[in-house]
Amino acid sequence: MSQAVISDAPASPRTTELARRGRHVADRRRGPRRGSRPEALRPLLGVAIAIAIALSTWLGAVAGVGAANAAEKEPSDTTVSWSVRPADTAQGTGRPNFAYEALPGKSVADALLVTNRSAEGIELEVYAADGFLTPDGSLDILPKGEESVELGSWVEVASPRISLASGQTAEIPFEITVPADAPPGDYAAGVVASMTVDAEGVVTERRLGSRVHLRVLGDLAPAFSVTDVTVAYTGTPVPFAPGDGSVTFTLTNTGNTRLAPDAVVQVAGPFGLAPVTVRGSDLPELLPGSTIEHTVQVAGIAPLGVVTADVAASGEVVSRPGESRVPPAVADVSASATTWAVPWTSLAVVLLVAGLVTWWLLARRRAKASKEQAIAAAVAAALAERDAAEAEASTGSTDTGSTDPDSADTDPTPTRSTSGAPSAAVDEEPGSGGDDARERVPAG
Structure with missing residues (x-):
């Protein structure tokens, strides 16, 4: 049996170093000890918690709004x-x-x-009122407070006020009495069931009705007019490309019958060049005396400088369903208007090019003139310099060719004898005669 031997001898330095390294490796394998989380993670944890709280609050608010909207719907x-x-x-x-x-x-x-479609009983007021056309061509009736003077005043309702239980339907009789002096023609009105609601001091009237059309027999004279034609043109950024436009006109029923109008709009350049034709759509029925304004959009208008819009309108008398009587014909009407159709983009390009060409020509002319002036100045300077040089040269030659009279008298020119012997200079004393003259013979 082996026994463990425990030695009390001191460990060597190498043994101590190996033991220290072994503990370090063991600590790395075990990982960090409990309670040693880095301090840097604490701020991140706080931010994450705050984001989670804010997100949950926002989701709750959104859910509440959605529930409220659902409740409203x-x-x-x-x-x-x-x-x-x-x-x-x-x-x-x-x-x-x-x-x-x-x-x-x-x-x-x-x-x-009249049928009550509510879950509870309601009280309604039933009455008739004159009809009229709104600016967009819809049929409406006068408000309750305004007095009717035509068909609305000819209608007598048997039960002006009714009470209906939930789901109940009531039949309300009425009678139309045409006055003996009523002019012939078409009349419009409406029979309505109305409820007045007082909400916080604001009184509103809710009403539903059915339109009533009555034709008083007699001489029917259908007629209408087209006036106030205006045309507008809008160009495109593409030079010389066709643009768009709109034609607005007014139709007025000047007769005594209901009319179903139709209109054809043609826009063309001078002498009828490049015509574009568009048919007016969604034109409403016209009651006698009513007026509507209609606009037709026109595409592909050639920019020919000036364009003319022609509006040709026709109409038919509106007949009652099942009527066998042939209605009278309606005369066609027309009107026109003119406007400018200038390709402003193309014109701007042309003006820009013309301006650049003009500027280039003027700049070239100015440069040429400046160059000619510089050449002329240089030539003039060269000529002036040449004249000055010639004048200076002429003055110098004149000074060099002149003779001093005094130098001619004091500088005798020696002479040689013709015999070949050296000449002798004879000096005479002033005032002496020839006998006293001495001959000097130069040294040989």
């Missing part, structure tokens, strides 16, 4: 609604509205069906 059990339509009577069945014809002094009887 859910239909309320207290919503008040009703409907009206013509009743099936001797005047007709399955009718979209009321339409009659009668002689002056005669009467027409009919009825209106």
Whole structure:
């Protein structure tokens, strides 16, 4: 059996170093001790918690808004609604509205069906009022407070006020009495079921109705006019490309019958060049005396400087359903207007090019003139310099060729004898004669 031997001898330095390294490796394998998390992670943990709280709060708010919106969109059990339509009577069945014809002094009887579609009972007021066309061509009736003077005043409702339980339908009879002096022609009105609501001091009227058309028999004179034609042109950024435009005109029913109008618009350049034709659409029926304004969009207008818009309008008398009588014809009408159709982009390009060419020509002319002036100045300077040099040269030659008289008298020119012997200079004393002269013979 082996026994462990424990030695008390001191460890060597190498043994101590190996032991220290072994503990270091063991610590690395075990990982960090508990409670030694780096301090840098604490701020990040706080930020993450704050983000989570904010996100949960936002999601809760969004969910609350969504629930509120859903609650608003859910239909309320207290919503008040009703409907009206013509009743099936001797005047007709399955009718979209009321339409009659009668002689002056005669009467027409009919009825209106009113149905309560609410979950509770309602009270409604039933009455008739004159009809008119709105600017967009829709048929409307006068407000409750305004007095009717034509068809609306000829209608007498049997039950001006009714009470309906939930889901109940009531048939409301009414009678139209045409005055004996009523002019012939077409008239419009509406029979409505109305409810007045007072909400926080604001009184509003909710009403639903069915239109009523009545033609008083007699001399029918359909007619209408087209006026106030205006044309507008809008160019494109592409030079010389066709642009767009709009033509606006006014139609007025000057006759005594309802009319279904039609209009054709043509836009062309001078002498009818490059015509573009567009048919007016969605033109409403015109009641007698009514006026509407209509605009037609026109594309592909050639920029020919000036364009003319021609509006040709036609119309037909609106007949009552099932009527066998042939209505009178309606005369066509027309009107026109003119405007500028200038390709402003192309014109700007042309003007820009012309300006650049003009500037280049002027700059070239100025440069040429400056160059000619510089050459002339250089030539003039060279000529002046040459003249100055010639003048200076002329002055110098004159000074060199002149003779001093004194030098000619004091510088005798020696002479040689013709005999070949050296000449002798003879000096004479002033005032002496020839006998006293001495001959000097130069040394040999």
